[in-house]
Amino acid sequence: MEYITLGRTGLKISRMGFGGIPIQRIDAESTKALIRQVADAGVNYIDTARGYTVSEEWLGGALEGIRDRFVLATKSMARTREAMEKDIAISLGNLRTDHVELYQIHNPSLADMDTVFGPGGAMEALLAAKAEGKVGHIGLTAHSKEVFAAALEHEEIETIMFPYNIVETQGEELIARAAEKGVGFIAMKPLAGGAIEDATLALRFILANPNVSVVIPGMADPAELTQNLAACEDRSALSAEETAKMDAIRKELGTNFCRRCNYCAPCTVGISIPNVFLFAGYLNRYGLGDWARSRYAGLPHKASDCVECGVCETRCPYQLPIRQMMRKAAQDFGE
Structure with a gap:
């Protein structure tokens, strides 16, 4: 397993992390077994969120006895100080820990950014939690380039999570800018929400970009872990055949796949x-x-x-x- 420093946080993490969305498909006991395998494989970065139903809770149970082997990241949709304080407390309780290494503002809009960083906003709660040792570092997740760019202007933000995969490369310039500023970059949606079937190719494409700190494929099955590990441990250059396959995937999905750029907005009747x-x-x-x-x-x-x-x-x-x-x-x- 390859390890890297996550931006300016100083955290040493595996370049492949564990995405905690899909464990909602299994159960708590299966999650425990899977996380043990993840730990034994050298994967030390775990991503979850308050919004992923049972994900925090089941991961909390799975981490008992091995918590110190992981860099733990979660996130909250809270926008105000009061709501964020509440969510941080719930996260720590669910995860059965007294701290998380990374707490992220989950997918704010540009309008939300004003609230988050304004008086009484969620950032006040995050900074207070950081001062108390409950939160090690602060990050932000986004789906729009505009929010990504805006986040880079806030020194409090040490990491940014954004979609990046074979068909979603719209953020590459911002990813490079993040690296220049010492902001860690977390690649989410590596398989484009499951639209890309070749997981090995998808992960190899992402990790070929040195500006990507970590990729977090969602996993709920040991077979997925084994396949993803093999892909991430193969650091050979992408071949001409692989490049051709990626071009074919872009051609296919580029005609019927929403990349969530949000250029279609605003909808006449307000549909997101x-x-x-x-x-x-x-x-x-x-x-x-x-x-x-x-x-x-x-x-x-x-x-x-x-x-x-x-x-x-x-x-x-x-x-x-x-x-x-x-x-x-x-x-x-x-x-």
């Missing part, structure tokens, strides 16, 4: 188009039906609200048939 497609991806690819439906149910405007005006399609840089995709999402979710 990228989130609809994100949750549809979890429903159809990750096998996380209940989780996807619960998140979809929380959207104020559903796919069925689409009036098919087509304005979004004129803004999409990938010429996606958004109206057609929205109809399918409405059918899949039943609303």
Whole structure:
């Protein structure tokens, strides 16, 4: 296993981490067995979140007795100081620890950033928790380039998590800028929400970029761990054949895959188009039906609200048939 320093945090982490979303598909005992295998394989970075239902709790149980072998990262959707204080306390309780090495602001919008960093915002709680030793370092996750860029202007932010994979390379310039500023970069969605079937190729592409600190494929099965380890331990140069395969994947998915750039916004009737497609991806690819439906149910405007005006399609840089995709999402979710 290759190890790297996570930006300016000083944390020494494995370049492949453990993504904690999919363990929702298994159970607590299976999670314990899997995390033991993860530890024995030399993977020492674990990613979870307050929003991943049982993920924090099951990981907390799995980490008992081996907590000191891991760099633990979680995240919260809280935007105010009060809400963040509450979430930090819940996270520590769920994870059965007195501290986490990295606590992240989970996917804020540009408008949210003003709240997070303003008076009474979530950053106040994170800085206080850092001073108390409950939080080692502070990071942020994003799905839009604008939020990524804005986060780089805040010195408090030591890491940024952003989608990066064979078909989502829109953040490469920002990833390079993050490296220049000493901000650790965490690559999420390495398989593009499951759209990329060749996991080995996907991971090799990501880790070929020296500006990527760590990639966090989600795993719920020992076979997935074995396959991913082999991919990440192969540090040979990408071959011409692999490059050709990546070009083919881009050609295929580039015509019908939402990359969540958000250029389609604003929707005429207020639908969060990228989130609809994100949750549809979890429903159809990750096998996380209940989780996807619960998140979809929380959207104020559903796919069925689409009036098919087509304005979004004129803004999409990938010429996606958004109206057609929205109809399918409405059918899949039943609303």
